[in-house]
Amino acid sequence: MLIIPAIDLKRNEVVRLYKGNFDRVSRYNVKPVEVARKFLTAGVKRLHIVFLWGAHTGWLSEEKVVLSQIIRTRDIYDNTCKIQIGGGLRRYSQIKSFIEEGVDYIIMGTSILIPIALEEGFLKNDIKLFYQQAGKTFDEEKEIPEVDLIDRIEYTLKEKVIISVDYRKDEIALSGWEVTIPLTPHYVIEKLLKKGFKRFIITNVERDGTLNGIDITSVENIFKKIYNFTEKPYEIITSGGITTEADIEVFQHMKYKPDGVIIGKALYQGKLDIRALVKKFQERQNA
Numbered sequence: 001m002l003i004i005p006a007i008d009l010k011r012n013e014v015v016r017l018y019k020g021n022f023d024r025v026s027r028y029n030v031k032p033v034e035v036a037r038k039f040l041t042a043g044v045k046r047l048h049i050v051f052l053w054g055a056h057t058g059w060l061s062e063e064k065v066v067l068s069q070i071i072r073t074r075d076i077y078d079n080t081c082k083i084q085i086g087g088g089l090r091r092y093s094q095i096k097s098f099i100e101e102g103v104d105y106i107i108m109g110t111s112i113l114i115p116i117a118l119e120e121g122f123l124k125n126d127i128k129l130f131y132q133q134a135g136k137t138f139d140e141e142k143e144i145p146e147v148d149l150i151d152r153i154e155y156t157l158k159e160k161v162i163i164s165v166d167y168r169k170d171e172i173a174l175s176g177w178e179v180t181i182p183l184t185p186h187y188v189i190e191k192l193l194k195k196g197f198k199r200f201i202i203t204n205v206e207r208d209g210t211l212n213g214i215d216i217t218s219v220e221n222i223f224k225k226i227y228n229f230t231e232k233p234y235e236i237i238t239s240g241g242i243t244t245e246a247d248i249e250v251f252q253h254m255k256y257k258p259d260g261v262i263i264g265k266a267l268y269q270g271k272l273d274i275r276a277l278v279k280k281f282q283e284r285q286n287a
Contacts, residue, residue, distance in 0.1 A: 001252060002260030003277045004046045004084075004237065005039045005267055007032060012066050014268070036070045040077040042274040045282065047074070048262050050107075051087035063087075071102040084162055090145055092152045099160055105199065109164035110174040114144050116191055117181050127181070134179045143175060155196050162199040162237075163192055168206055170218070177205045186225035189236075198234040201262065207241030211265055214241045216250050223256035235259045243271055248281055 007014060014030050039047060049070065051063045067085065074081050085098060086107030095106045114127060124140070131138040146152065153161060165188055166173045171180040172188055189200055202222060204215050219238055226236070239262035242248065251258055266272040 001248070001257065001281050002046050002237070003044055003248075003274070003282045004048045004260050004262045005044055005274055006048045006050065006239075006262050006264035007035055007039075007070075008050045008052055008264065009063060009066060010052045011063065032066050033069045033073050036073050037077060039274055040074060040081055043078075043278040043282070044081060044274065046082045046084060046260060049083060049085045051085070067103075068101070075102070086162075086164060090143070090149070092146060092149060095153065095157065095161065099157075105160055105162045107162045107164050107201065109166065110143050111146070111149055112163055112192070113165070113172055113174050113181070113183075113188065115147060115150055116188055117183060118147075119191075120183065122181070130181055131175070131179050134175075136175065136178055150195060158196045159198060161197060162201055162235075163189075163197050164201045164203065165189055166201075166203040166205050167218075168204075173205050186222045186229075189222075189226055190229045193230055193234060199237075200235070201237045201239060203238075203262075204240035208239065208264075210241055211243045211269065211271065212241055213243050214238075214247045214250065216254075219251075219258075220254055220256075223254065223258070227256045237262060239264075242266060245272065245277070245280070248277070252281070 009032055012032065014032055014035055036047060047070070049067065051067075071083065074083060082104040083102070084105035084107055085103050086109070089095070089098075089106055089108055090111035095108075098106055117127065118124070124138075128138040165185045166177055167185045168177070168180055170184050172183050172185060173180050185202055189202075192200070202219070204218060207213070207215055223236070236258055237260040238251065238258040242261055242263050243266045248261055251261060263272060263277070267274055
Protein backbone atom coordinates (compact mmCIF):
# COMPACT_ATOMS: atom_id res chain seq x y z
CA MET A 1 0.00 0.00 0.00
CA LEU A 2 1.37 3.38 -1.02
CA ILE A 3 1.78 5.97 1.72
CA ILE A 4 1.10 9.26 -0.06
CA PRO A 5 1.76 12.49 1.84
CA ALA A 6 -0.22 15.54 0.77
CA ILE A 7 1.29 18.95 0.12
CA ASP A 8 -1.56 21.43 -0.20
CA LEU A 9 -0.48 24.88 -1.31
CA LYS A 10 -2.25 28.22 -1.16
CA ARG A 11 -0.04 30.47 -3.24
CA ASN A 12 3.34 29.35 -1.85
CA GLU A 13 2.15 28.45 1.66
CA VAL A 14 1.72 24.89 2.94
CA VAL A 15 -1.81 24.66 4.34
CA ARG A 16 -4.59 22.25 5.20
CA LEU A 17 -8.29 23.01 4.87
CA TYR A 18 -11.06 21.75 7.13
CA LYS A 19 -13.51 19.84 4.90
CA GLY A 20 -12.27 21.87 1.94
CA ASN A 21 -13.43 25.14 3.53
CA PHE A 22 -11.25 28.08 2.45
CA ASP A 23 -12.38 30.00 5.53
CA ARG A 24 -10.94 27.34 7.85
CA VAL A 25 -7.26 27.13 6.95
CA SER A 26 -4.40 25.69 9.00
CA ARG A 27 -1.09 27.26 7.93
CA TYR A 28 2.30 25.66 8.52
CA ASN A 29 5.53 27.61 8.70
CA VAL A 30 7.47 25.34 6.36
CA LYS A 31 8.70 25.74 2.80
CA PRO A 32 7.05 23.44 0.22
CA VAL A 33 10.41 22.24 -1.10
CA GLU A 34 11.62 21.39 2.42
CA VAL A 35 8.44 19.40 3.05
CA ALA A 36 8.90 17.53 -0.23
CA ARG A 37 12.54 16.78 0.66
CA LYS A 38 11.48 15.39 4.04
CA PHE A 39 8.95 13.08 2.46
CA LEU A 40 11.34 11.96 -0.28
CA THR A 41 14.14 11.09 2.15
CA ALA A 42 11.61 9.09 4.19
CA GLY A 43 11.13 6.81 1.19
CA VAL A 44 7.68 7.70 -0.14
CA LYS A 45 6.98 6.65 -3.71
CA ARG A 46 4.21 9.14 -4.48
CA LEU A 47 3.68 12.83 -3.64
CA HIS A 48 0.20 14.35 -3.73
CA ILE A 49 0.33 18.07 -4.50
CA VAL A 50 -2.77 20.26 -4.70
CA PHE A 51 -2.67 23.91 -5.70
CA LEU A 52 -5.69 25.20 -3.82
CA TRP A 53 -5.58 28.63 -5.39
CA GLY A 54 -5.73 26.96 -8.79
CA ALA A 55 -8.83 25.07 -7.70
CA HIS A 56 -10.40 28.21 -6.26
CA THR A 57 -9.60 30.99 -8.70
CA GLY A 58 -7.06 29.80 -11.27
CA TRP A 59 -3.38 29.00 -11.42
CA LEU A 60 -0.80 31.59 -10.42
CA SER A 61 2.73 31.90 -11.78
CA GLU A 62 4.24 31.50 -8.29
CA GLU A 63 2.55 28.12 -7.91
CA LYS A 64 4.18 26.92 -11.12
CA VAL A 65 7.55 28.02 -9.75
CA VAL A 66 6.95 25.98 -6.57
CA LEU A 67 5.98 22.96 -8.65
CA SER A 68 9.17 23.23 -10.71
CA GLN A 69 11.22 23.37 -7.50
CA ILE A 70 9.52 20.25 -6.15
CA ILE A 71 10.10 18.36 -9.41
CA ARG A 72 13.81 19.27 -9.32
CA THR A 73 14.00 18.16 -5.68
CA ARG A 74 12.36 14.84 -6.58
CA ASP A 75 14.83 14.31 -9.40
CA ILE A 76 17.74 14.87 -7.00
CA TYR A 77 16.58 12.74 -4.07
CA ASP A 78 14.53 9.95 -5.66
CA ASN A 79 13.60 10.05 -9.31
CA THR A 80 11.50 6.89 -8.90
CA CYS A 81 8.99 8.79 -6.77
CA LYS A 82 5.88 9.77 -8.74
CA ILE A 83 4.26 13.19 -8.48
CA GLN A 84 0.53 13.69 -8.86
CA ILE A 85 -0.90 17.21 -8.99
CA GLY A 86 -4.37 18.71 -8.91
CA GLY A 87 -6.16 21.99 -8.46
CA GLY A 88 -8.40 23.52 -11.10
CA LEU A 89 -6.98 21.52 -14.02
CA ARG A 90 -9.68 21.42 -16.68
CA ARG A 91 -8.02 21.53 -20.10
CA TYR A 92 -6.35 18.99 -22.37
CA SER A 93 -3.41 21.34 -22.90
CA GLN A 94 -2.77 21.40 -19.15
CA ILE A 95 -2.50 17.62 -19.03
CA LYS A 96 0.03 17.58 -21.86
CA SER A 97 2.00 20.54 -20.51
CA PHE A 98 2.43 19.28 -16.95
CA ILE A 99 3.34 15.75 -18.10
CA GLU A 100 6.04 17.28 -20.30
CA GLU A 101 7.33 19.27 -17.31
CA GLY A 102 7.91 16.10 -15.29
CA VAL A 103 4.62 15.50 -13.47
CA ASP A 104 3.60 11.83 -13.54
CA TYR A 105 -0.14 12.02 -12.92
CA ILE A 106 -2.73 14.77 -13.42
CA ILE A 107 -5.70 14.86 -11.04
CA MET A 108 -8.98 16.01 -12.58
CA GLY A 109 -12.46 16.23 -11.14
CA THR A 110 -15.07 18.81 -12.06
CA SER A 111 -14.24 18.98 -15.78
CA ILE A 112 -14.72 15.20 -16.06
CA LEU A 113 -17.60 14.69 -13.62
CA ILE A 114 -19.98 17.32 -15.02
CA PRO A 115 -19.88 15.76 -18.53
CA ILE A 116 -20.62 12.39 -16.92
CA ALA A 117 -23.64 13.94 -15.18
CA LEU A 118 -24.82 15.40 -18.49
CA GLU A 119 -24.44 11.98 -20.13
CA GLU A 120 -26.63 10.52 -17.38
CA GLY A 121 -29.52 12.78 -18.28
CA PHE A 122 -28.98 15.84 -16.14
CA LEU A 123 -29.53 19.11 -18.00
CA LYS A 124 -27.31 22.15 -17.74
CA ASN A 125 -30.17 23.84 -15.92
CA ASP A 126 -30.00 21.03 -13.35
CA ILE A 127 -26.29 21.68 -12.90
CA LYS A 128 -26.99 25.41 -12.49
CA LEU A 129 -29.54 24.56 -9.80
CA PHE A 130 -27.07 22.37 -7.89
CA TYR A 131 -24.62 25.27 -7.94
CA GLN A 132 -27.30 27.72 -6.78
CA GLN A 133 -28.19 25.43 -3.90
CA ALA A 134 -24.53 25.63 -2.83
CA GLY A 135 -24.57 29.42 -3.10
CA LYS A 136 -22.48 29.45 -6.27
CA THR A 137 -22.96 30.49 -9.88
CA PHE A 138 -22.32 27.89 -12.55
CA ASP A 139 -19.69 29.36 -14.87
CA GLU A 140 -19.68 26.92 -17.75
CA GLU A 141 -16.54 28.34 -19.36
CA LYS A 142 -14.60 27.94 -16.10
CA GLU A 143 -15.97 24.57 -14.97
CA ILE A 144 -16.13 22.71 -18.29
CA PRO A 145 -14.17 24.77 -20.83
CA GLU A 146 -13.84 21.65 -23.01
CA VAL A 147 -17.07 19.66 -22.99
CA ASP A 148 -15.45 16.98 -25.17
CA LEU A 149 -12.46 16.58 -22.83
CA ILE A 150 -13.17 12.92 -22.04
CA ASP A 151 -13.12 12.03 -25.74
CA ARG A 152 -10.04 14.16 -26.41
CA ILE A 153 -7.87 12.33 -23.88
CA GLU A 154 -6.36 9.49 -25.87
CA TYR A 155 -6.21 6.03 -24.34
CA THR A 156 -2.48 6.12 -23.55
CA LEU A 157 -2.82 9.50 -21.84
CA LYS A 158 -5.69 8.26 -19.67
CA GLU A 159 -3.08 6.18 -17.85
CA LYS A 160 -1.65 9.51 -16.66
CA VAL A 161 -4.96 10.97 -15.46
CA ILE A 162 -6.33 10.37 -11.97
CA ILE A 163 -10.03 11.13 -11.51
CA SER A 164 -10.85 12.64 -8.15
CA VAL A 165 -14.22 11.23 -7.10
CA ASP A 166 -14.95 13.12 -3.90
CA TYR A 167 -18.17 12.54 -2.03
CA ARG A 168 -20.40 13.83 0.70
CA LYS A 169 -23.16 11.56 2.03
CA ASP A 170 -22.87 9.26 -1.01
CA GLU A 171 -23.18 12.09 -3.56
CA ILE A 172 -20.24 13.27 -5.62
CA ALA A 173 -18.81 16.66 -4.64
CA LEU A 174 -17.14 19.01 -7.09
CA SER A 175 -16.08 22.61 -7.70
CA GLY A 176 -13.90 22.79 -4.61
CA TRP A 177 -16.21 20.34 -2.78
CA GLU A 178 -18.88 23.03 -2.51
CA VAL A 179 -21.38 21.52 -4.96
CA THR A 180 -22.95 18.06 -4.78
CA ILE A 181 -24.66 16.15 -7.57
CA PRO A 182 -26.90 13.12 -6.90
CA LEU A 183 -24.63 10.52 -8.44
CA THR A 184 -22.90 7.91 -6.28
CA PRO A 185 -19.09 7.50 -6.29
CA HIS A 186 -19.12 3.85 -7.34
CA TYR A 187 -21.49 4.53 -10.23
CA VAL A 188 -19.29 7.34 -11.56
CA ILE A 189 -16.18 5.16 -11.28
CA GLU A 190 -17.93 2.35 -13.18
CA LYS A 191 -18.80 4.78 -15.99
CA LEU A 192 -15.24 6.10 -16.16
CA LEU A 193 -13.69 2.62 -16.15
CA LYS A 194 -15.76 1.89 -19.26
CA LYS A 195 -14.26 5.00 -20.85
CA GLY A 196 -10.71 3.80 -20.27
CA PHE A 197 -9.72 5.67 -17.09
CA LYS A 198 -7.84 3.50 -14.61
CA ARG A 199 -6.81 5.66 -11.67
CA PHE A 200 -9.05 7.20 -9.03
CA ILE A 201 -8.93 9.02 -5.71
CA ILE A 202 -11.98 8.80 -3.48
CA THR A 203 -12.20 11.36 -0.68
CA ASN A 204 -14.79 11.57 2.05
CA VAL A 205 -15.21 15.34 2.19
CA GLU A 206 -16.89 15.20 5.60
CA ARG A 207 -13.75 13.66 7.12
CA ASP A 208 -10.98 15.47 5.26
CA GLY A 209 -8.89 17.73 7.47
CA THR A 210 -10.91 16.94 10.59
CA LEU A 211 -8.57 14.45 12.35
CA ASN A 212 -11.72 12.52 13.27
CA GLY A 213 -10.67 9.21 11.75
CA ILE A 214 -11.95 7.41 8.68
CA ASP A 215 -15.48 6.36 7.76
CA ILE A 216 -14.67 2.75 7.00
CA THR A 217 -18.28 1.81 6.26
CA SER A 218 -18.61 4.18 3.31
CA VAL A 219 -15.19 3.21 1.92
CA GLU A 220 -15.93 -0.52 2.14
CA ASN A 221 -19.30 0.00 0.50
CA ILE A 222 -17.77 1.86 -2.45
CA PHE A 223 -15.01 -0.73 -2.93
CA LYS A 224 -17.41 -3.65 -2.70
CA LYS A 225 -19.70 -2.21 -5.38
CA ILE A 226 -16.80 -1.46 -7.70
CA TYR A 227 -15.39 -4.98 -7.36
CA ASN A 228 -18.83 -6.41 -8.08
CA PHE A 229 -18.69 -4.52 -11.36
CA THR A 230 -15.19 -5.31 -12.57
CA GLU A 231 -11.87 -6.95 -11.83
CA LYS A 232 -8.51 -5.20 -11.55
CA PRO A 233 -6.34 -3.70 -13.11
CA TYR A 234 -7.01 -0.20 -11.90
CA GLU A 235 -5.84 1.93 -9.01
CA ILE A 236 -7.96 3.44 -6.26
CA ILE A 237 -6.45 5.66 -3.58
CA THR A 238 -8.48 6.74 -0.58
CA SER A 239 -8.34 9.92 1.45
CA GLY A 240 -10.16 11.73 4.22
CA GLY A 241 -9.73 11.63 7.98
CA ILE A 242 -6.69 9.38 8.38
CA THR A 243 -5.41 10.22 11.86
CA THR A 244 -3.73 7.16 13.38
CA GLU A 245 -1.86 4.04 12.29
CA ALA A 246 -4.96 2.11 13.29
CA ASP A 247 -6.90 3.86 10.50
CA ILE A 248 -4.42 2.54 7.93
CA GLU A 249 -4.42 -0.94 9.48
CA VAL A 250 -8.19 -1.06 9.00
CA PHE A 251 -7.69 -0.56 5.27
CA GLN A 252 -5.14 -3.37 5.17
CA HIS A 253 -7.69 -5.77 6.65
CA MET A 254 -10.42 -4.91 4.14
CA LYS A 255 -11.36 -7.61 1.67
CA TYR A 256 -10.94 -5.07 -1.14
CA LYS A 257 -7.97 -2.90 -0.24
CA PRO A 258 -7.07 0.57 -1.52
CA ASP A 259 -3.82 0.83 -3.45
CA GLY A 260 -2.73 3.81 -1.41
CA VAL A 261 -3.76 6.30 1.24
CA ILE A 262 -3.32 10.07 1.19
CA ILE A 263 -2.35 11.58 4.53
CA GLY A 264 -2.20 15.28 5.27
CA LYS A 265 -3.07 17.05 8.48
CA ALA A 266 -2.06 14.19 10.77
CA LEU A 267 1.51 14.47 9.43
CA TYR A 268 1.69 18.22 9.89
CA GLN A 269 0.17 18.07 13.38
CA GLY A 270 2.70 15.43 14.46
CA LYS A 271 0.15 12.68 15.02
CA LEU A 272 1.83 10.42 12.45
CA ASP A 273 5.47 9.99 11.44
CA ILE A 274 6.13 9.58 7.74
CA ARG A 275 9.23 7.38 8.16
CA ALA A 276 7.42 5.00 10.48
CA LEU A 277 4.46 4.76 8.11
CA VAL A 278 6.65 4.00 5.09
CA LYS A 279 8.53 1.34 7.01
CA LYS A 280 5.39 -0.31 8.38
CA PHE A 281 2.90 -0.10 5.53
CA GLN A 282 4.42 0.67 2.17
CA GLU A 283 5.03 -2.25 -0.09
CA ARG A 284 8.10 -2.09 -2.28
CA GLN A 285 6.41 -1.57 -5.60
CA ASN A 286 6.50 0.69 -8.58
CA ALA A 287 3.77 3.32 -8.32
